[in-house]
Amino acid sequence: xxLADLVRELELEVLAGPDLEREVTGGYASDLLSLVMxxxxxxQLWITLQGHQNIVAVAVLLELAGVIVAGGIEPDQETRKKxxxxxxxxxxSSLPVFELAGRLYQxxxxxxxxx
Amino acid sequence: xxDMAEQAIILEFSLQGQDFIRAGEASTEIKQRLKKLGFRxxxxxRVAIVxxxxxxNVIIHARKGSLRIEITPRRxxxxxxxxxxxxxxxxxxxxxxxxxxxxxxxxxxxxAGMGLPNIRRFADExxxxxxxxxxxxxxxxxxxx
Ligand SMILES: Nc1ncnc2c1ncn2[C@@H]1O[C@H](COP(=O)(O)OP(=O)(O)OP(=O)(O)O)[C@@H](O)[C@H]1O
Ligand SMILES: [Mg+2]
Numbered sequence: 001x002x003l004a005d006l007v008r009e010l011e012l013e014v015l016a017g018p019d020l021e022r023e024v025t026g027g028y029a030s031d032l033l034s035l036v037m038x039x040x041x042x043x044q045l046w047i048t049l050q051g052h053q054n055i056v057a058v059a060v061l062l063e064l065a066g067v068i069v070a071g072g073i074e075p076d077q078e079t080r081k082k083x084x085x086x087x088x089x090x091x092x093s094s095l096p097v098f099e100l101a102g103r104l105y106q107x108x109x110x111x112x113x114x115x
Numbered sequence: 116x117x118d119m120a121e122q123a124i125i126l127e128f129s130l131q132g133q134d135f136i137r138a139g140e141a142s143t144e145i146k147q148r149l150k151k152l153g154f155r156x157x158x159x160x161r162v163a164i165v166x167x168x169x170x171x172n173v174i175i176h177a178r179k180g181s182l183r184i185e186i187t188p189r190r191x192x193x194x195x196x197x198x199x200x201x202x203x204x205x206x207x208x209x210x211x212x213x214x215x216x217x218x219x220x221x222x223x224x225x226x227a228g229m230g231l232p233n234i235r236r237f238a239d240e241x242x243x244x245x246x247x248x249x250x251x252x253x254x255x256x257x258x259x260x
Binding site for chain 2: 058061
């Protein structure tokens with residue numbers, strides 16, 4: 001599924017959208033950056049409550065399809081700027097993490113391949 | 116990678132403790148470079164993870180330091196050297212979940228105590244040496260073939 005479709009379906013706020021045509025191959029949720037580094041895969045969409053700019057480097061390094069900052073948290077201005085510069089899709093949602101993950105799952109986004 | 120010179124490519128970055136604004140820049144540059152050189156995606160990914168965790172440990176735990184990477188077609192060597200508090204008990208530091216990170220740093224999502232275990236897991240060779248009160252040296256190698 002394309003990220004643009006998920007943005008529309010879930011009414012995500014686009015804070016930086018340099019590549020919304022990117023294909024989303026799965027999802028991952030965590031606020032611990034070292035866990036994300038070890039477990040998230042290229043092409044996945046990452047849900048987090050972290051809104052500071054260090055999330056952008058993680059997304060770049062792992063080639064994630066994008067980051068959704070959930071729970072109504074407002075990412076820093078620097079985070080948006082950096083996401084735009086680094087070509088990372090940065091989205092926001094007022095939905096809590098659980099709800100957001102559930103709706104993504106319903107739309108066909110999976111966390112692990114064999115689920 | 117046949118046209119890559121046998122000679123090693125060496126990149127060096129200086130790192131400043133507590134600089135969370137530039138954090139990750141060194142690893143990002145390394146990752147882009149490896150990609151351009153045509154390394155396999157799984158190799159690029161492993162180097163990115165190792166370099167990031169090593170870079171962040173200097174920024175989070177030390178006063179200042181450096182990250183150096185040596186790239187040859189067969190293997191990539193990542194080394195961080197820092198001036199800082201050092202590590203009292205390396206075996207304990209290697210355990211998943213062990214962290215001395217402050218609450219402020221944990222709020223940023225660091226401090227899961229997973230960085231060193233990640234490095235060991237994703238590197239083919241790994242060495243950690245430290246002198247308490249002086250600093251820490253980390254070396255990790257990833258085989259590209
Ligand atoms: N360069 C360093 N200088 C001093 N202490 C270090 C250094 N690197 C690691 N440590 C010590 O080892 C502990 C474990 O490191 P590790 O990278 O596994 O976890 P962390 O950095 O605390 O959290 P995370 O990496 O999950 O964000 C650290 O909390 C710190 O006490
Ligand atoms: Mg660490």
